[in-house]
Structures are given as structure tokens and as C-alpha cells.
Amino acid sequence: MPYVNIQITREGTSPGATGATPEQKAALIKGVSDLLFEVLKKPHAATFVVIDEVPMENWGMGGLPVEEYRRQTAGKTS
Amino acid sequence: MPYVNIQITREGTSPGATGATPEQKAALIKGVSDLLFEVLKKPHAATFVVIDEVPMENWGMGGLPVEEYRRQTAGKTS
Amino acid sequence: MPYVNIQITREGTSPGATGATPEQKAALIKGVSDLLFEVLKKPHAATFVVIDEVPMENWGMGGLPVEEYRRQTAGKTS
Amino acid sequence: MPYVNIQITREGTSPGATGATPEQKAALIKGVSDLLFEVLKKPHAATFVVIDEVPMENWGMGGLPVEEYRRQTAGKTS
Amino acid sequence: MPYVNIQITREGTSPGATGATPEQKAALIKGVSDLLFEVLKKPHAATFVVIDEVPMENWGMGGLPVEEYRRQTAGKTS
Amino acid sequence: MPYVNIQITREGTSPGATGATPEQKAALIKGVSDLLFEVLKKPHAATFVVIDEVPMENWGMGGLPVEEYRRQTAGKTS
Numbered sequence: 256m257p258y259v260n261i262q263i264t265r266e267g268t269s270p271g272a273t274g275a276t277p278e279q280k281a282a283l284i285k286g287v288s289d290l291l292f293e294v295l296k297k298p299h300a301a302t303f304v305v306i307d308e309v310p311m312e313n314w315g316m317g318g319l320p321v322e323e324y325r326r327q328t329a330g331k332t333s
Numbered sequence: 334m335p336y337v338n339i340q341i342t343r344e345g346t347s348p349g350a351t352g353a354t355p356e357q358k359a360a361l362i363k364g365v366s367d368l369l370f371e372v373l374k375k376p377h378a379a380t381f382v383v384i385d386e387v388p389m390e391n392w393g394m395g396g397l398p399v400e401e402y403r404r405q406t407a408g409k410t411s
Numbered sequence: 412m413p414y415v416n417i418q419i420t421r422e423g424t425s426p427g428a429t430g431a432t433p434e435q436k437a438a439l440i441k442g443v444s445d446l447l448f449e450v451l452k453k454p455h456a457a458t459f460v461v462i463d464e465v466p467m468e469n470w471g472m473g474g475l476p477v478e479e480y481r482r483q484t485a486g487k488t489s
Numbered sequence: 490m491p492y493v494n495i496q497i498t499r500e501g502t503s504p505g506a507t508g509a510t511p512e513q514k515a516a517l518i519k520g521v522s523d524l525l526f527e528v529l530k531k532p533h534a535a536t537f538v539v540i541d542e543v544p545m546e547n548w549g550m551g552g553l554p555v556e557e558y559r560r561q562t563a564g565k566t567s
Numbered sequence: 568m569p570y571v572n573i574q575i576t577r578e579g580t581s582p583g584a585t586g587a588t589p590e591q592k593a594a595l596i597k598g599v600s601d602l603l604f605e606v607l608k609k610p611h612a613a614t615f616v617v618i619d620e621v622p623m624e625n626w627g628m629g630g631l632p633v634e635e636y637r638r639q640t641a642g643k644t645s
Numbered sequence: 646m647p648y649v650n651i652q653i654t655r656e657g658t659s660p661g662a663t664g665a666t667p668e669q670k671a672a673l674i675k676g677v678s679d680l681l682f683e684v685l686k687k688p689h690a691a692t693f694v695v696i697d698e699v700p701m702e703n704w705g706m707g708g709l710p711v712e713e714y715r716r717q718t719a720g721k722t723s
Contacts (some may be wrong), residue, residue, distance in 0.1 A: 256628055257460055258414055261603075262539060262570040268607055269372030274495070277390050277398070279606050286602040291573075294594045295580055295587060296352035303414055303459060305340060312511050315518030315538035316568055334472055336648055336693055339447075340414040343502050346451055353451060355554070362549030368442040369417075372433045372435050373424055381693060382549030383496060389668055394412055418695060433624050433632070439628030460627035461574060468667050471674030471694035477666070490706055492570055492615055492652040495681075502685055509685060516684045524676040525651075528669050529658055537570055537615060550646055589702050596705030617652060631668035639714070 256301045257291050264321060265308035274308055335369050335380045342399060343386035352386055413447050413458045420477060421464035430464055490535045491525050499542035508542055509563060569603050569614045577620035586600060586620055648693045654711060655677050655698035664698055 261283060263276045275283075284304045289307045291297040317328070339361060343352045351359075362382045369375040392399045395406070417439055421430045440460045443445075447453040470477045473484070495517060499508045509517075518538045525531040548555045551562070573595060577586045587595075596616045603609040626633045629640070649678060655664045665673075674694045681687040704711045707718070 256459060256576065256626060256633060258461065258574040260574075261574045262572075263603075263607065263609070263613070264568065275607060280390055281393075281398050281401075282606045283602065284398060286606065287599065288393065288396035290595065290598040291575075292620065294591050294598065296384055297575070299396040300394070302394070302396070303412060305414065306391040306393075307334050307387075308391070309539055309541075312514055313540040313542070315515075315522065315540075316534070316536070318519050318522035318533040318536070320515050320518060321568060323515075326615060334420065334470060334477060334693060336418040336695065338416045338418075340416075341447075341451065341453070342412060357450050358546055359549075359554050359557075361446065362554060364446040364450065364554050365443065366549065366552035368439065368446070369419075372438045372442065373419065373431060375419070377552040378550070380550070380552070381646060383648065384547040384549075385543075385544055386547070392412060399412060422636040436624055437627075437632050437635075440632060441630045444627065444630035456628070458628070458630070461621055462625040462627075463621075464625070465695055465697075468670055469696040469698070471671075471678065471696075472690070472692070474675045474678035474689040474692070476671050476674060479671075490615060490654065490704060490711060492617065493709075494650045496648040496650075497687070498646060513684050517680065519717075520680040520684065521677065524656075524673065524680070528672045528676065529653065529665060531653070537568060539570065548646060549706065555646060592702055593705075593710050593713075596710060597708050600705065600708035611708040612706070614706070614708070617699055618703040618705075619699075619702070 256303075257295075257297050258303045258305070259287050259291075260305050260307065261287070262307045262309055262313055264314050280306055283293060311314070335373075335375050337365050337369070337380065337382045338385065339365070339388055340385045342389055342392050344389060353384070358384055368398065413451075413453050415443050415447075415460045416463065417460065418463045418465055420467055420470050422467060423484065431462070435466070436462055490537075491531050492537045492539070493521050493525075493530075494539050494541065495521070496541045496543055498545055498548050500545060514532055514555070569607075571599050571603075571614065571616045572619065573599070573616065574619045574621055576623055576626050578623060587618070592618055613616050646691045646693075647685075647687050647696070648696065649677050649681075650695050651677070651698055652697045654701055654704050656701060665696070670696055 267273050288299050288302045316324045345351050366377045366380045369380050394402045423429050443460050444455050444458045447458050473476045501507050522533050522536045550558045579585050599616050600614045602609045603614050628636045675676050678689045678692045681692050706714045
């Protein structure tokens, strides 16, 4: 009965996308459920996954909203 | 000072509804607050309840997005 | 598939108890699951409940740790 | 590597605003990150802040949705 | 900057273990971070993972504490 | 009615300490409550703060448990 909460910024990674696509979400759900089975033998039916997409202006890093942080650390990962 | 977070899928249970109704949410808030008073004597004024409605495609069960999971396990609960 | 997280301070409400008892926890689990069935028709098998007991010094209200807050507002609920 | 989650009701505090403004969110992010540096010496780059704005009807206090609670306790804080 | 919270019951899956082992936790951390890179191109350095181990009596399913639930549904997954 | 959850690793920052001290926790609680009053005019009495101290081996960054991550990135912040 694991519960997994994945929080990501709401932004697209493919052309035209404004957020994670349904296919990407399904891949996250499958991947996390497979992982819990492999590592802890948790049956797939017992794992809940909840994805939260957080508006960019609501996510902070380095004391700044994430977009401002990325501008200031351009070239670095975030 | 309990804090209770209720996460549900965003879907209607009454005709035409696309999510839990304000009346259903109020019933959840009242019910949880009553429960904490009955079981642990927590005064109603001290209990916070936060309801999160999660888009269907963001909720996973059995390694699948919940709608796909329901299709594959039709007739079973989810 | 609801997920409910109940956060309470770790303190006893019965003589000698240092936290909620297993019976009180079972009552919370049953009560919340019943509530979600009554209000939203969620089957019991589809509801996860996770109770977090938070050390007193880790919970703040009114800008103070909860024990200090209670001392200053003695007679009021918290 | 602290992670801080701030949950507030979605409502404006300035004329015409329907929620916290980007400036207010940036001030929360900066303030929390500064605080963790001052108190625990956590470097700013290591702190994540996630702000959740919760619809008014999804937040309960005193056994009631928050707007109803405020009406009944008018003049008191909430 | 994803944040992932994994909640599992505190119980061992290997002989003599009373909870997930450090190796199992490391495997969960690596697996989730790899997944977010593969699916969403999130750099490893930007992903936080927090594992919560929940005491058995604090986890509920089917309206019952999880151990009681497993007894009643023996042979089924949980 | 804000709710703020602060998650930190369980480790001392002062000699001999194995975690945040009660004084440091009280400073976090006061600082966050002051911040919400200053930025959003939330009355102190309406803010809950919950601090979670996470065991070092349960926190991951960069695909590794945090202690291993720090070893590999020695000299950098984490």
C-alpha cells in the first residue's frame, strides 16, 4: 500500500505542450509502481500515485521563483 | 490542532456534476471534524481540513492512470 | 481511491497514554472510510488513511510551539 | 535541502486580486528561504518552496467551509 | 526541481529486517530520480526524494488498520 | 488559516545536537508565522506550522541518499 506523491512544475517538455502530457504521466505512474514492486515487492494493485503540477510562480528555489532562479543561474540545472 | 488532508479524484457523483459539490465538501469537513472530536476530543475550532481534487489523469493505481485501471478491472471497486 | 492524511500531536488523551491508542487510531480509520463512502460512495477498499503523530515541539500555532501557545491561551481550545 | 509547503486559501488581499500576487508569492519564497538560512544555516540553493492555493470551498475550519466559518465568527480572526 | 514523497509501511521485507534497508531506500531514490530524468528530462541534481515510513497501526485500508485488513483478506494483495 | 509544513533532515547544527533544537524549532515557527502576517496579513492565531525531521537515509538528492550526495559533491552546498 505505498502512496507516492510526485510534485513537478507545470511546464511542457515537448513542442507546444504546456504541461506534462498524459503519456508522460502514465509513464511516471507505471515507472514508480514498477520500482516499488522491484525494490520492496509491493504489488502494483497496492500502490497509489498522485501527480501534482505546480504553477511556475508557486515554486521557489534559491530564494526566488523558479523562472527567476533559472535566469540567474542560466546554464546550470534546475 | 489536527490537520486533515483529503485527496480525491475530480469527478462528479451526481448527474451533471464534474466534481464533488459544495454540499459534499461541507459534509466531508463536518464529518472529519466531528470524528476528531468524538475520538480524540479535539475541539472543532482546532481542526483544519483541506480537500484536494486531483485530475483523473494525475491519479495512478495498479501501475495505470485510474480511468485505464477501472476499464481493466471493470466490476471491481476503485 | 481517496487518500486521507490525518496529522495530530503526539499526546495521550487517556490516563497513562503518551499518544493516540491503537483503538483510537482504528476508530479514526473506520470513521474516515465510512465518511467517504457515505458522502462520495467511495468503496472502503479504495480508501487509504495515513495518521501522522507529530512531536509537540514540532507543532506551532499562534507563532509559538503548541504547548507554549496553550499556556498563554489557557482556558481556550487548541 | 529543506522542502517547505505553504498552503493558503485562494483569495486576494489587495484590490481586484483573486489570489496572492506574484510579488506576494516571491516574498513568501524569499522569506522562508532566508529563515532557514538564519536558523539552520541551510544554503538558499538547497531550499525548495511550494505554495498551494486552495479554493475557499475546499478549506474547512470549525467543522465548516471557511467562508461559512468566518460569517459565524465575524470579527474574529481566521 | 521535482519533489517526490514515498510513503510506505514500516516493515521488513528481508529476514530480520524491521523496515526498509538502507540499500532498498537508496534503490528507491535512484530509481525515482532516473525515472524523472527519463520521462521529463529533469536533471538528477534537481530532484528531492523523501521517504516516510509509517508505523503499521497508523496505516488504514478498507476501513481497518492494515494488519487487520490483511488478516481479513488473506491471500489477496495489500 | 495557512498551514505550513517544513521538512528538514534530522541532524544537529550545534555541537552535540542530533537534530534541530527546541529553540531552533520555535524560531522557525515564529519566523514563518510572522512572514505570513507580513506578506498576506494572516493573523498569527490562524497559522499552523508542522516540522518534519526526516532521517538522513530517507532523504535523496541527485539520485543518492543525502550523505552520499554530500560526499560526492564535497565543498558544494546541499
